Amino acid sequence: MITDFLNGEYVHEVQILIFSLTLGGVYALMASGLTLVFGVMRIVNLAHPAFIFIAAYISYYAFTELNLDPMESILINVPLMFIFGVIVYRVFLASGADQPRYTEKTVLLTFALALMIEGVLGYLFTGANRSTTPTYTTEVFFTGEAQYLVPKAQLYALLMSLVLIIFTWSFLQFTRMGYAIRATMQNRAAAQTVGVNVKWVSTFSFGMGTALAGAAGALMSFLFSFFPNTHWEWVALLLSLIVLGGMGSLVGAVVGAFLLAGTAGLVSDAYGPSWSPLTFYAALFLILLIRPQGLFGKKLEMT
Amino acid sequence: MTLLEVKGLVAGYGSGPDILRGIDLTLEAGQIQCIIGPNGAGKSTLLKVICGILKPRDGEVIFEGESITRLRPDQVLKKGICFVPQERSLFPHMTVGENLRMGGYALKNARETRKRIKEIYRQFPTLKQKRWQAANQLSGGQQQMLAMGRAMVLSPKIVLLDEPSLGLAPLIVEHIFEIVRQFKENGITVLMVEQNAHKGLEFADWGLVLDLGKNVFDGPADTILADPRIQELYLGTRRVQEGI
Amino acid sequence: MTSVPVSAQEQPLVRSKLKSKHSILGLIILLLFLFPLTQLITANNLNYYLHLMLFIFMYIAMASSWNILGGYAGYISLGHNVFFAVGGYFSSYLLLRDGYSPFFTAPIAGFVAMALAFLVGFITLRVRGPAFIISTIALVLVFRIRLDNWERLGGANGLKLPLIDLPVEQIKFPFYYGMLILAIITVYTSYRIRHSKFGLGLRAISQNETKAEASGIPTSFYKIFAFAISGYFVGVAGAMWGYYLTYITPSIFLLILVGAQMVLMCILGGRGTVAGPVIGAIIMIGTNEFFLSEFGSSELNIFGTGAILAAVLLFFPEGIVGSLRKIGRLPAILDWD
Incomplete structure (x- = not known):
C-alpha cells in the first residue's frame, strides 16, 4: 500500500487526501474547544459554531477595514472571545451545574x-x-515527484491549528490551571476537596473553549465562506468529530478530525461533493449507536 | 483546646427534607473523633456541610473561633480542613504522583509540595513504588491510602474522613486505621464517619452517636463502647454477629 | 365529624366546575368552527385572520404531538420537522403524480411519517439525553442534504403545486377546518395518552428510565411507539401545509427554526402538560407575528425565539402551566391534565 503510494499508483487519491487532511487541522481546532467545554462542565455547546462565526466576522472586518491578515487577527479574536465566553457562561450556564440533567x-x-x-x-x-481573501488563498505549493498541489492557505491553517492545539495541550498538561482543569474533568467533587475553585475553573475553561473558537474563526474566515445561518451545518460536523474521538478528549478530537476529514474527502471524490457532509452525519449516527463512548472517551449519557 | 465547633446545624439536599435537624459537635485538637449511627442518620451530610460542599439551612460551623459556615470548599480547605470523601475521590486518569501533586494544589508553592510529597513517599513506600501508575489501576486499599496520603500533603489541621474502611477487606481495614493513627501522630486532628462502629471507636478518642439527624450521645470512645444502651441500639448487630 | 358534610358539599362543586369547564371549551370550539362562516355573511375579508388561526392550529397540533415524546417521555427531539417534511413531500408528490387531494392523503402521509419514526427511533432511541438530541439534529441535516439533491422531488427548488379550486373568499376554508380538526384530534390524543397506562409508563421513563424498566415497563417499545405517534400528527400537518402554500421546498420544512419552534412552544407552555403546547403555540405565533409585522425582519424573529427559549429555560423551566400550577394559580380552564 505504502509503496504503491510512493510509486505514484494513487496520485489522485494522495492529492485528495492532501486537500482534505490539510483541512483536518482546522476541524481539530474547531472541535478542541467544544470537547474541552464538554470535558470540564458536561456542556454540549451547540452554540460553539456560532461562536466560531462571530470570530470569523470579526476577522472579516479586521481584514476589510483594518487590512489585518486573518492569521494576525487571531490575536484580537482570542482575548475578545475569551471575555465573551466568560460572560456567556456566567449569564446562561453557571447555575444548576450540579443538578441532574444539567447536560440536557x-x-x-x-x-x-x-x-x-x-x-x-x-x-x-x-x-x-x-x-476573507488574503493573497495566499490563491497560491499553492507543489511538492513531491508527482507535483502534488498544496494550497498555501490550507497549509498555513493546518500549521497554525497544530501550534494552537499543542499549546492548549501543553497548557492542560503542565500548568497549575491545567492541572486544575484536568482534575475537574476527571472528578469534579474530588477537585473541590483538594481546593480547586471549580466555579472559576469552569468559567475559565468555557472562556478558553470560546477563545479556541475565536482562533478557529480567524482561520475559517479564509478557508470557508460563511453566512449567518450556515453554522448549523457545522454543529453536526463538529459533534461528529468529538463523538468519534470521545467527548472530552482533546487527543480524540484531533484524531477524529483527521480521520473524518480524510474519509469525507475520499467520499466526496468518489460520489460527489454533496455526499461529503453526509459522511460526518452518518459517522455521528454510527458512533452513537455502536460505540457511544467514542475512541478515547467516556459514554455520553444523561449526566 | 476546641478546634472545631458545630452548633445547631440544619441541612438537606435541594428542596428535600432536613437531613440534619440541629446537630452539635465539639472537636478537641489532637483528637480522633468517630461519628457513628445508622444509615441515613446524616453522618456524611454533616461532613459535607463542615467542608463547605453543602450549605446549611441553619446553624453554624466555627473553626478556631471563626465562623466558616458560608465559605466555599476551597476556602475551607485553605483554613486547614481537608475532606476525604467516601470512595471515588481520586483523579482516575492521573498518576499517583499527579494525584499527590493535586493534594498540594492549595499550597501554590511547588517546592513545598514536592518536599511534602517526598515525606509521604517515606511514610507510604507502596505509593512511591506506584508513583507512575494511573490511580484507577490501584487496588481498593491502595486507592484509599492514596486519598489519605493526598490529604496529608496539605498537612491540614483537621482531616474529615468519610467511611475510610468502606468496601475493604478486613486486613486492609486494619492498615487504613493505622494510617488514621498516623494522622494523629503527625499532629492532625481527625473527624471520621464509620459504619464499622466497633473498629472506629476502638481507634478513636471520642465518639458521637447520631440518629435521624440529631445527636443521641457523645463521650469518650471507650465509654460508648461499654455503654449497654448504645450497644443495644447502635452496635447491636455487630454484637450478635460477634456472639455467633 | 365535620369532614363528611364538607366533602359531600365539595363533590358536586368540583363536578359542576368540571362541567362548566367542559362547556366553555366546547363553546370555544364551536365558535372556532363558526368563525369562517362570518366571512360569507358579512363579506369582510377575514383571510388574514383565517391564515393566522390555521397557522396556530397547525402549531398546536405539532407542539402537542412533539409533547408526547418530548414532554411525557422526556426525550427531546430537535429534528421533528423531518416528519413535517416527509408528510409534505409525500402528499405533494401524490397530488402531482396522480392528482389525489392532500386532504385525503394526509392521514396516510402521517403513517409514512410514523413508519419513518419507527425506523429512526429503533436506531436512535437506544441512546439517551444529549446523545439522542444530537442525533436528531443530524437527522434534519441528513434529510436536508438528501432532499436538496433529490431531483425527482425538485431538489433545492422544490415542487410547485396546483391551487385548490375554490373562490378566493373560501380558499382558506378547507385548510382552516383541516388544521382545526387536526389540532383537536391531536390534543385529545395527547390527553388520552396522558391518562393511559402507556402515558404513565412514558412519564416513568422520563423520571428514571432504569427504574421504569426494572418495574416492568417495556421501555424501548414505549419510547419507539411514542416517537412514532408524535411523528404521525406532524406528518399530517406537513401534508396539508404543503398544499396550502402551493409549493414545497426543503427549506420550508427543514429549517432548524421549525423544529425549534415545536420545542419552544412546549417548554414555554409547560412540557408534559396537555394544555402547555396549546398555550405555547398561541403565544409564540402571536409574538412571531408581532415581530414580523412590527420589525419586518426574520432575523429579529430568530433572535426573539432564542431569547424567549433561554429566558424560559433559565427562569421558568416548568413553563407557564407548570409554574402556575406550582404556585396554585392555574386557572381551572387551563387545567387539562
Whole structure:
C-alpha cells in the first residue's frame, strides 16, 4: 500500500487526501474547544459554531477595514472571545451545574444561544456569503515527484491549528490551571476537596473553549465562506468529530478530525461533493449507536 | 483546646427534607473523633456541610473561633480542613504522583509540595513504588491510602474522613486505621464517619452517636463502647454477629 | 365529624366546575368552527385572520404531538420537522403524480411519517439525553442534504403545486377546518395518552428510565411507539401545509427554526402538560407575528425565539402551566391534565 503510494499508483487519491487532511487541522481546532467545554462542565455547546462565526466576522472586518491578515487577527479574536465566553457562561450556564440533567439543559440553552447569535449576525451582516481573501488563498505549493498541489492557505491553517492545539495541550498538561482543569474533568467533587475553585475553573475553561473558537474563526474566515445561518451545518460536523474521538478528549478530537476529514474527502471524490457532509452525519449516527463512548472517551449519557 | 465547633446545624439536599435537624459537635485538637449511627442518620451530610460542599439551612460551623459556615470548599480547605470523601475521590486518569501533586494544589508553592510529597513517599513506600501508575489501576486499599496520603500533603489541621474502611477487606481495614493513627501522630486532628462502629471507636478518642439527624450521645470512645444502651441500639448487630 | 358534610358539599362543586369547564371549551370550539362562516355573511375579508388561526392550529397540533415524546417521555427531539417534511413531500408528490387531494392523503402521509419514526427511533432511541438530541439534529441535516439533491422531488427548488379550486373568499376554508380538526384530534390524543397506562409508563421513563424498566415497563417499545405517534400528527400537518402554500421546498420544512419552534412552544407552555403546547403555540405565533409585522425582519424573529427559549429555560423551566400550577394559580380552564 505504502509503496504503491510512493510509486505514484494513487496520485489522485494522495492529492485528495492532501486537500482534505490539510483541512483536518482546522476541524481539530474547531472541535478542541467544544470537547474541552464538554470535558470540564458536561456542556454540549451547540452554540460553539456560532461562536466560531462571530470570530470569523470579526476577522472579516479586521481584514476589510483594518487590512489585518486573518492569521494576525487571531490575536484580537482570542482575548475578545475569551471575555465573551466568560460572560456567556456566567449569564446562561453557571447555575444548576450540579443538578441532574444539567447536560440536557445546556443543550437546550446553547441551542437558544445559537439562535440568538444567528439572529444578531443575520441582522448585522445580511446579504452575501463572506470570506476573507488574503493573497495566499490563491497560491499553492507543489511538492513531491508527482507535483502534488498544496494550497498555501490550507497549509498555513493546518500549521497554525497544530501550534494552537499543542499549546492548549501543553497548557492542560503542565500548568497549575491545567492541572486544575484536568482534575475537574476527571472528578469534579474530588477537585473541590483538594481546593480547586471549580466555579472559576469552569468559567475559565468555557472562556478558553470560546477563545479556541475565536482562533478557529480567524482561520475559517479564509478557508470557508460563511453566512449567518450556515453554522448549523457545522454543529453536526463538529459533534461528529468529538463523538468519534470521545467527548472530552482533546487527543480524540484531533484524531477524529483527521480521520473524518480524510474519509469525507475520499467520499466526496468518489460520489460527489454533496455526499461529503453526509459522511460526518452518518459517522455521528454510527458512533452513537455502536460505540457511544467514542475512541478515547467516556459514554455520553444523561449526566 | 476546641478546634472545631458545630452548633445547631440544619441541612438537606435541594428542596428535600432536613437531613440534619440541629446537630452539635465539639472537636478537641489532637483528637480522633468517630461519628457513628445508622444509615441515613446524616453522618456524611454533616461532613459535607463542615467542608463547605453543602450549605446549611441553619446553624453554624466555627473553626478556631471563626465562623466558616458560608465559605466555599476551597476556602475551607485553605483554613486547614481537608475532606476525604467516601470512595471515588481520586483523579482516575492521573498518576499517583499527579494525584499527590493535586493534594498540594492549595499550597501554590511547588517546592513545598514536592518536599511534602517526598515525606509521604517515606511514610507510604507502596505509593512511591506506584508513583507512575494511573490511580484507577490501584487496588481498593491502595486507592484509599492514596486519598489519605493526598490529604496529608496539605498537612491540614483537621482531616474529615468519610467511611475510610468502606468496601475493604478486613486486613486492609486494619492498615487504613493505622494510617488514621498516623494522622494523629503527625499532629492532625481527625473527624471520621464509620459504619464499622466497633473498629472506629476502638481507634478513636471520642465518639458521637447520631440518629435521624440529631445527636443521641457523645463521650469518650471507650465509654460508648461499654455503654449497654448504645450497644443495644447502635452496635447491636455487630454484637450478635460477634456472639455467633 | 365535620369532614363528611364538607366533602359531600365539595363533590358536586368540583363536578359542576368540571362541567362548566367542559362547556366553555366546547363553546370555544364551536365558535372556532363558526368563525369562517362570518366571512360569507358579512363579506369582510377575514383571510388574514383565517391564515393566522390555521397557522396556530397547525402549531398546536405539532407542539402537542412533539409533547408526547418530548414532554411525557422526556426525550427531546430537535429534528421533528423531518416528519413535517416527509408528510409534505409525500402528499405533494401524490397530488402531482396522480392528482389525489392532500386532504385525503394526509392521514396516510402521517403513517409514512410514523413508519419513518419507527425506523429512526429503533436506531436512535437506544441512546439517551444529549446523545439522542444530537442525533436528531443530524437527522434534519441528513434529510436536508438528501432532499436538496433529490431531483425527482425538485431538489433545492422544490415542487410547485396546483391551487385548490375554490373562490378566493373560501380558499382558506378547507385548510382552516383541516388544521382545526387536526389540532383537536391531536390534543385529545395527547390527553388520552396522558391518562393511559402507556402515558404513565412514558412519564416513568422520563423520571428514571432504569427504574421504569426494572418495574416492568417495556421501555424501548414505549419510547419507539411514542416517537412514532408524535411523528404521525406532524406528518399530517406537513401534508396539508404543503398544499396550502402551493409549493414545497426543503427549506420550508427543514429549517432548524421549525423544529425549534415545536420545542419552544412546549417548554414555554409547560412540557408534559396537555394544555402547555396549546398555550405555547398561541403565544409564540402571536409574538412571531408581532415581530414580523412590527420589525419586518426574520432575523429579529430568530433572535426573539432564542431569547424567549433561554429566558424560559433559565427562569421558568416548568413553563407557564407548570409554574402556575406550582404556585396554585392555574386557572381551572387551563387545567387539562
